[in-house]
Amino acid sequence: MNNYKSAFFIFLLFCLPIFAQEFKISGKVIHTDQSEVSFANLLLYKIVDTSFVKGSVSDEGGGFFFDNISPATYLIKASYMGNNSDFKRVQLTSDLDIGQIHVDSKAQSLNEVVVVFQKPTLQQKVDRLVFNIENTALSESNLWEVLKSTPSVFIMNNEITVKGEKGVQVLINDKKVNLPPEDILNLLNGTSANGVQSIEVITSPPAKYDAEGGTMINIIMKKNLIAGYNGAVFNRYTQGTFPQHTLGTNHYFKGEKFQTSFNYSYSDKKQLTNYTDITNFMENGAVTDTWISNLEVVDWSKKHNASVFLDYALDDRNTISFSSIATITPDYNSKDYSETVIREPNSPNTTGFFTKNDSEFSTINTAFYLDYDNKLNDKGALLTLNAHFTYYDYDKDQQLETDFYDESGTIVDDNDFSTINRQRTNLYSLQADFSTPLGQKLNFETGIKYALTSSESHISQQGFNRNQPGIDPTEDGNFIYDENIYAAYASMDTKWKNWSFKSGVRAEYTKTKGDFNLNNTKIGNDYLELFPTVYFQFTPGQKHRFGLNFKRSIIRPEYNKINPFQVFQSNNSVIEGNVDLRPSYKNSVILGYTYNKDYTFELFYRYHKNSITIFTFQDNESKLLRFTTDNLDRELAYGLDFIYRKEIVKSWDTYFLSSYFYAADRFNDRDTRSKIDNGMWTLLLQFQNNFTFLEDRSLTANLNFTYVSPIVVGNSKQEEYKEWEVAIKKNIWGKKANVSLTVSDLFNQFKLYNTRNYGDQYNISLYRPDSRTLTLGFRYNFGNMKINSNYKDKDTEERDRL
Structure with missing residues (x-):
């Protein structure tokens, strides 16, 4: 096996075709009076779809250049202090000096804001889909709303999926956002999209990225290409059963060598969620009694979200950056x-119990990144160094009180207990990346990384007054878990005529060690794995594009799922950790075809070994409903995706996603240890409609529909659900501000109904969030808004395991 891995690694590094070619465009910006223009802004567009490619700034002598540009036909435009050049068309087949670009020297007033939004554009690269939103209407919303409108991204129950596949990782400027899912939701909801250039959907991440996880969404923040300052304040009020409020601000500044952005939001939320669990406890195949639990949860939270990005150019070749989330x-x-309520068969009498569970918790999750970029030469060689640190602090106190009543409704007993839970996690990483062209037809990239995770958890539970099988609360436990990862990768990419090719391999050695003070059993693992990636793209003409990619990845257990603690959420429901969780491995293949940029068909196949999921199962002996994270034997999915995106008329564009696939989860029955296959065909639909009204296009509306047919979820079968959403937005005050109105789950149809019926398991759960909400939003932009937008004013891109 080792010889096979070595041979495969050598093949990928040295046996790839050599076809890539990129060039340099240079020139000089001058006024119409022939004086040189320093620090003018240069914009490069593709002529085929007018999509933005790259920006540049002229030096003190007016000179500028764009490097690493693929052969094609482009448009170039220069601007300076509100003055613009005409577009210059260039056909790039080799390094090209386009000479002078003239900018009108007549001064212009900046007392007027002129921003005419364009349509978002899509760019299909060999390994990712790039959704350019800069200077579109979407840039006036928040990141969460942008993701809802991003092609192939699908929001299921406030969880980000890509065409129905879960476990999506979120990155900002190629930096992993190491937050739990609920915190990612708050971060994206509280961050304006005004500073975003594009959203990259990377369905099969290349070797440069960690092998952890699968699909990635990379949020590329735009650079403020023109010197100056601008900012915004925004306010959102949401009304469901209870009110929710978010207040925030964004700021952007660029100087000659220094540029920065800062985002902050504060949210005050109160939410209602209802659950129903129906458990038919069984003995010898017959139902002995049925427990019906109706749970109402009221959550109230105050959260602060902040991010800062700083870039400082030491000189033309060296840049140092700092960022924090x-x-x-x-x-x-x-x-x-x-x-x-407890019912026995053939008996009208019932018994039961009431439970009150009060809990308080607080979290701190901060990440810091330090980057250094060095352009080694004019040919495009680049060295990047990165250091990262994350601190995660979680404190939770819980008080649970239960009163039992008899057939007459009289309270006959009680059970009160408390839980204190603490978790501290530190994440460290160091990474170095090097990329360079090899000749004129090949690009090479390689890098190394070291990551360390150190986590310590403590639990204390007191007050239990019962003794029964299956009840083993951790009265006072400590669990320490360390994980070390050593990684190295190499990849190559090339372009030749109508072909694009990219391939690479990543090696990761992982060593884990756990220590539980109440158990002397050795906890830990170490393993070395290879993760290859291969991408092909063939474009025989402007209307046809074919693609093929393969990716192998790993999913490691979340740290809090490994903790060997048993924590009660009610008197008969318990959440249990699992120190025996194993990493899972996923292989995915996608074969795609796009016609005329509007119609895309993709055949996909995924095989996921040891997939990690939450099992809900009933303990018939102890009369408990248990929630335990465990490994499936395997998860299998294959099917067809269809994506349609079209501007029907100038004021109406639409996006439609249909995914029809077969998914099957195989797992072991906990009592008989026999293998059970849980599979079915599923249809997933997403339909988005975007409308623009009024002569100045200042009024926009969106109508979105989501539908998921019955689907497999671990050892459950989930019934169909659907959801409608409508949104309206109006620009006011010369487009310096906008107001918006959004109604989510318009017809109050969203709910999740899950059934587990096999062997001695027969239980049902119903989840009903407060999903029908009305949201009012207001945003006000200030500062040098014309400078920030004039280049497109009239012209048509480890921590989530905490």
């Missing part, structure tokens, strides 16, 4: 009220 929850309260 933080989510702080100083106060989160949850009050759960439930009643469980």
